[in-house]
Every structure is written in C-alpha cells, then in structure tokens.
Amino acid sequence: xxxxxxxxxxxxxxxxxxxxxxxxxxxxxxxxxxxxxxxxxxxxxxxxxxxxxxxxxxxxxxxxxxxxxxxxxxxxxxxxxxxxxxxxxxxxxxxxxxxxxxxxxxxxxxxxxxxxxxxxxxxxxxxxxxxxxxxxxxxxxxxxxxxxxxxxxxxxxxxxxxxxxxxxxxxxxxxxxxxxxxxxxxxxxxxxxxxxxxxxxxxxxxxxxxxxxxxxxxxxxxx
Ligand SMILES: O=C(O)COP(=O)(O)O
Ligand SMILES: [Mg+2]
Numbered sequence: 001x002x003x004x005x006x007x008x009x010x011x012x013x014x015x016x017x018x019x020x021x022x023x024x025x026x027x028x029x030x031x032x033x034x035x036x037x038x039x040x041x042x043x044x045x046x047x048x049x050x051x052x053x054x055x056x057x058x059x060x061x062x063x064x065x066x067x068x069x070x071x072x073x074x075x076x077x078x079x080x081x082x083x084x085x086x087x088x089x090x091x092x093x094x095x096x097x098x099x100x101x102x103x104x105x106x107x108x109x110x111x112x113x114x115x116x117x118x119x120x121x122x123x124x125x126x127x128x129x130x131x132x133x134x135x136x137x138x139x140x141x142x143x144x145x146x147x148x149x150x151x152x153x154x155x156x157x158x159x160x161x162x163x164x165x166x167x168x169x170x171x172x173x174x175x176x177x178x179x180x181x182x183x184x185x186x187x188x189x190x191x192x193x194x195x196x197x198x199x200x201x202x203x204x205x206x207x208x209x210x211x212x213x214x215x216x217x218x219x220x221x222x223x
Contacts, residue, residue, distance in 0.1 A: 001223050002032040004161070004168045006060070006154055006180060007213065009039040009046065010139045011173035012190055014209060020049070021210030027217050029054050036060060036069075036157050036168075038150045040137040040176050042108035043068075058161070060153030063135060063144050063176050065110030067153050069160035076156065077110025077148045081130040085143050086112055088126050094118050104140065111144035138174040138194055151179035171216050173197055173209075188216040 007013060007028075015021050028035050037046040038060040046059040047068065059068045065077025086096035086105075097105040097114055104113040111132075114123060120134075123141055127134050133146040151165075158165050168184040170177065175196040181187035182200060189201035190212030198204050203219075205212030 001221065003185070003220055004033040004036070004163055005031065005217075005220075006036045006038045006150070006157075006168050006170045006184065008150075008170075008172035008174070008177050008180075009037060009041060009049065010137060011192060012171055012209065012213060016192070016209055021213075024210050024213060025053055027214065031055075031217075034058055034161055034163070036154070038153060038170070038172070038177075038180060039063075040113070040135070040140065040142050042104065042106070042113070044107040058157065060150055060157060062108060062110045063137075063142050064148035064150050064153035065144065067156045067160075069157050072160050074156050075109060076152065078145050079108075079110050081132050081145065082108075082110065082112035082143055084130050085123075085126045085132065089114070089118065089123075092122060094122070098140075110148075111142050113140040113142055116141060135176045136174065136194075137176045142176065149179040150177060151183035154180060154183055169216070169220050171213055172201075186220075188212065188219075190216075 036058045040063045043061040043066045050057045067074040090096040132143045135142045165183045166185040170180045170184040170187045173193040178200040187201040188203045189198045192208040205215045
C-alpha cells in the first residue's frame, strides 16, 4: 500500500548537520502516491527541491502562505504585516529577519523568517501589534498570518489533487508541523522532533531525521 505524503524539509529530510539526506531521493522519487513538500522555507526552495528530486512540483511553502500543485499557484498569506514587523526590528537595532544578505527572506512572498537570536519577547509584542502569529520551526521564528498554516496549505493542495487530507500521511519535526499532524490521517514525528510536534503526532519514530522518515515510509508501505 502507498498513501499520499506531506513531508517537512528542515529537521526531517535533512541530516543533523544540515543538507538533504540523499537516501531519501530514491524512495521519494519512486513513491506511487503524491508527495507534497510542506515547509516554512521560502517558496523557491521546495520548488527547486522538487526539480532536483525529479518529482512533480507539489509544494506548501512559507508555512502555508504559498501553495503550488502541478502548475496551479495559490498565494494565501499576506506580506504587508511581515514587512512592517521587519521594519520595526530594524528600528530596534536587530536584523529585519536575518543579517544581510538575507537568503531566508529574499525570495519570500508572504511571511517573515527571523533569526532565533532575536529576543522572542520583542518579536511576540510586534507580532501581536500587527495581528500576526509566531511559529518556531526550530531553525527560525516565522511571523505569519494566523489564518494560514501547513494544514490550510494541505487543504488547498488536496482540492487541487482531488484527495482528502485524511488520506495523507505527514512527517515532520517541529511546532510548525503540529496543525498539519492534526489535519492528516496519520502523522509521524521523527525522534529529534520538538515537544509540540512529538506530542501531536500519532507515531514517534525510533530514528532521527531521515532515519525516521525511512522508518515511516516503510511502515506506510507495509500497511
Ligand atoms: O525554514 C525553516 O525555518 C524550517 O522549515 P521546515 O518547515 O522545512 O522545517
Ligand atoms: Mg522542520
């Protein structure tokens, strides 16, 4: 058996030292059901990853802000508040996201990715002031509209794929995967997952990072 998959990138497909674990290339390329990359990274990154994996462009980027499925593009998030927050961070003497040149936000269409070295209390105050929510991917704080998440992104991807979220299996590692875990039929948190993701997943894998992904894929294939 095979099921459609929504898979996170950072902390899930990567090795502990960073970089995609190449052992995932074959299984994801050969997976019989749709594979949707669901990430907090800016839009260009997962699209490029689909290209290099050799799989169709099916992407939930920017924590649900941008969805691309087989040539159909949806921009669900808003960039206005994110830009305002960036300006206020600069005024307060912090990087308006990441230090220049900021490759995390350069191609970002909706939310703002902020280095975790910025005090969370300050960011929280700014997010509240502009009606935004902060989600922690473990790699960055993301200031985003509260109406979008990887789960809302999956619902849009499902409309385009003519599938139901319940059919999907999700694999992830962080708080920005928690709503996605709630939305799908079966969810796996890799062993290195943070507490929020681990407590919201149906299954915690024995293995960390790609070892956990391979374990989840094997279990899904066997069922
Ligand atoms: O860009 C990040 O902060 C992490 O993205 P992820 O959702 O792929 O883990
Ligand atoms: Mg992650």
